[in-house]
Amino acid sequence: MSNLTPGLESLDFIFTGxxxxxxxxxxxxxxxxxxxLEVMLEPASGTECTIHIETSARGFGPIWEAVVRxxxxxxxxxxxxxxxxxxxxxxxxxxxxxDQAVSELPA
Amino acid sequence: MxxxxxxxxxxxxxxxxxxxxxALGGQLVGKxxxxxxxxxxxEAVLEPNDRVCxxxxxxxxxxxxxxxxxxxxxxxxxxxxMVQSVLALPEHLDIFENGIARRLDFSFSGPQGARLAKLxxxxxxxxxxxxxxxxxxxxxxxxxxPKVALITAxxxxxxxxxxxxxxxxDTPAIVEATAFSGGIVIAQVNEIVDGxxxxxxxxxxxxxxxxxxxxxxxxxxxxxxxxxxxxxxxEIQVLMAMMAIKGIYAEYGVQRLNHGIGFDTAAIELLLPxxxxxxxxxxxxxxxxxxxxxPALIPAIEAGWVESIHSFGSELGMEDYIRARADVFFTGAxxxxxxxxxxxxxxxxxxxxxxxxxxxxxxxxxxSSTATLGRIAGFGGAPNMGADARGRRHASPAWLKAGREARxxxxxxxxxxxxxxxxxxxxxxFREHMQPAFVERLDAWTLQEQxxxxxxxxxxxxxxxxxxxxxxxxxNLLLCRSDAEREQAIRGVAGYTAVxxxxxxxxxxxxxxxxxxxxxxxxxxDPRDATRNLLAARSMRDLVRASHGLYxxxxxxxxx
Numbered sequence: 001m002s003n004l005t006p007g008l009e010s011l012d013f014i015f016t017g018x019x020x021x022x023x024x025x026x027x028x029x030x031x032x033x034x035x036x037l038e039v040m041l042e043p044a045s046g047t048e049c050t051i052h053i054e055t056s057a058r059g060f061g062p063i064w065e066a067v068v069r070x071x072x073x074x075x076x077x078x079x080x081x082x083x084x085x086x087x088x089x090x091x092x093x094x095x096x097x098x099d100q101a102v103s104e105l106p107a
Numbered sequence: 108m109x110x111x112x113x114x115x116x117x118x119x120x121x122x123x124x125x126x127x128x129x130a131l132g133g134q135l136v137g138k139x140x141x142x143x144x145x146x147x148x149x150e151a152v153l154e155p156n157d158r159v160c161x162x163x164x165x166x167x168x169x170x171x172x173x174x175x176x177x178x179x180x181x182x183x184x185x186x187x188x189m190v191q192s193v194l195a196l197p198e199h200l201d202i203f204e205n206g207i208a209r210r211l212d213f214s215f216s217g218p219q220g221a222r223l224a225k226l227x228x229x230x231x232x233x234x235x236x237x238x239x240x241x242x243x244x245x246x247x248x249x250x251x252x253p254k255v256a257l258i259t260a261x262x263x264x265x266x267x268x269x270x271x272x273x274x275x276x277d278t279p280a281i282v283e284a285t286a287f288s289g290g291i292v293i294a295q296v297n298e299i300v301d302g303x304x305x306x307x308x309x310x311x312x313x314x315x316x317x318x319x320x321x322x323x324x325x326x327x328x329x330x331x332x333x334x335x336x337x338x339x340x341x342e343i344q345v346l347m348a349m350m351a352i353k354g355i356y357a358e359y360g361v362q363r364l365n366h367g368i369g370f371d372t373a374a375i376e377l378l379l380p381x382x383x384x385x386x387x388x389x390x391x392x393x394x395x396x397x398x399x400x401x402p403a404l405i406p407a408i409e410a411g412w413v414e415s416i417h418s419f420g421s422e423l424g425m426e427d428y429i430r431a432r433a434d435v436f437f438t439g440a441x442x443x444x445x446x447x448x449x450x451x452x453x454x455x456x457x458x459x460x461x462x463x464x465x466x467x468x469x470x471x472x473x474x475s476s477t478a479t480l481g482r483i484a485g486f487g488g489a490p491n492m493g494a495d496a497r498g499r500r501h502a503s504p505a506w507l508k509a510g511r512e513a514r515x516x517x518x519x520x521x522x523x524x525x526x527x528x529x530x531x532x533x534x535x536x537f538r539e540h541m542q543p544a545f546v547e548r549l550d551a552w553t554l555q556e557q558x559x560x561x562x563x564x565x566x567x568x569x570x571x572x573x574x575x576x577x578x579x580x581x582x583n584l585l586l587c588r589s590d591a592e593r594e595q596a597i598r599g600v601a602g603y604t605a606v607x608x609x610x611x612x613x614x615x616x617x618x619x620x621x622x623x624x625x626x627x628x629x630x631x632x633d634p635r636d637a638t639r640n641l642l643a644a645r646s647m648r649d650l651v652r653a654s655h656g657l658y659x660x661x662x663x664x665x666x667x
Binding site: 066067088092099103 | 342343346537540578579603608637
């Protein structure tokens with residue numbers, strides 16, 4: 001058995017960035033609460049955008065994939081690590097938090 | 108039918124009254140029946156197979172009479188045909204379980220929906236039909252006229268005059284049909300005034316139409332159905348409210364409207380004095396309402412947005428506020444609200460240009476329904492609010508614009524100029540627990556098969572829906588010219604649901620170019636601006652403050 005909290009599902013996605021993020025301090029938006037999530041952006045080496053998700057709602061992998069793919073199409077960032085802790089947020093809330101987090105980055 | 112005699116109803120009525128007087132003896136003084144003698148009265152008045160209206164409204168309930176009806180002797184009273192708008196109390200179904208009642212015509216069964224479905228499948232209840240409110244009231248005057256009406260009022264005087272007060276609701280329609288067709292009207296009241304030292308604030312039902320009055324041991328139950336705590340409104344609901352105001356209300360210049368219950372519409376109400384104001388829309392939209400006294404509308408009323416509100420019922424805690432804003436609400440000379448469900452339903456259907464409400468499921472034709480498996484619930488007033496009024500003949504700019512959009516380029520009968528009501532379904536693409544709001548097939552079809560209904564229980568037909576609003580955008584179905592376009596317009600706002608992911612991306616982009624689908628950015632709305640700070644009240648306490656302390660929320664909504 002892994003050391004994951006029982007019931008949580010982990011998902012990872014990697015996209016190739018087209019726009020390298022300027023140096024930035026880590027960004028945190030949202031809160032871990034029912035129907036909500038927190039999103040953290042950190043600088044990372046390389047040209048990729050890696051996305052790690054811990055979610056309490058199991059079995060929605062394909063929807064997460066569609067949501068983060070659209071996110072990366074809107075913001076084709078590289079050199080960024082995105083981490084999310086989710087407690088059953090809807091795709092609408094996830095997309096909103098991701099956009100809010102990106103708007104904190106230096107232009 | 109005996110047509111040698113033309114006064115059988117009057118004779119039957121006289122029989123029932125004589126039986127009652129005899130059975131009650133000293134427990135009847137004038138029209139007043141002793142509380143403990145209610146069972147005696149019911150057994151004397153009722154005959155087997157009578158058609159009975161046991162007043163069950165959306166909000167107030169004749170709960171004492173309901174409890175008394177459950178207790179009558181089924182040997183004497185049985186086979187009743189119940190004709191009432193709402194089944195809200197367990198007693199409303201208990202009478203079917205013990206054989207007192209057999210047949211049912213109704214409109215809405217909310218909390219009793221699951222038990223109703225079980226009793227129907229067990230053969231304990233025969234359902235005549237599930238109606239809208241207005242439809243059931245209409246049938247009271249055609250072929251479902253009550254023989255006995257068991258109603259509830261706030262107070263009575265010795266002559267039987269009734270004060271129904273803010274929660275008048277269905278009472279006038281029920282009493283009118285019963286009293287003028289040789290029926291018997293029995294009223295439970297919270298208090299009795301003597302008519303001399305104490306008088307009724309006003310007369311809502313003349314005593315001449317009421318046969319018996321009984322004081323209930325406890326005030327009638329009233330449910331605060333329309334209170335929504337602003338603290339629970341989400342940013343997504345704020346975003347959708349911004350789109351409704353800018354993309355629909357402003358676009359069509361909607362002056363007269365009805366809002367369904369829910370957080371989505373509460374968000375719109377709370378955004379009028381903030382976001383609506385910033386768009387310069389005050390006085391241009393939302394001036395006249397067919398609406399219960401929603402606490403969430405207080406900030407807009409205080410900011411001078413609202414000229415008039417007519418109400419189906421009342422809302423607990425709003426009494427003093429309404430009294431103090433008599434220019435806006437319909438109030439009697441005594442100052443308190445007069446609601447009337449039948450008139451307000453007619454107002455919502457014929458005199459409003461827009462209805463907006465939420466739903467549980469929408470299919471690819473735009474049909475929407477709140478019907479779920481294992482429950483028989485009905486839809487109350489929504490189908491009348493959410494339907495084009497085909498009999499409407501007066502014009503307004505909003506109605507004409509919607510009609511033009513629907514008819515542009517069409518000829519013959521379907522191109523004949525006329526207006527159309529705006530019917531907006533507002534849903535987040537996923538409800539709680541990730542239940543998709545968009546589905547290939549409504550549960551209503553399976554429910555139809557299970558319950559042996561003649562039609563699937565669809566709340567609002569796709570043909571009547573003009574706009575679907577989600578967090579992804581607005582689909583304007585008026586502009587669609589084929590079933591295929593309509594399907595893609597719906598898929599195009601269905602987000603990450605299976606229906607949404609199944610879209611034809613090229614066709615959806617084409618619909619967007621034509622303005623059939625409009626995204627927040629197409630409307631000049633940045634979703635990141637959709638914060639709770641835009642709400643004119645963010646808590647119940649804010650609502651109380653906005654009302655200058657006049658709104659007194661029920662205890663369960665007080666968290667400070």
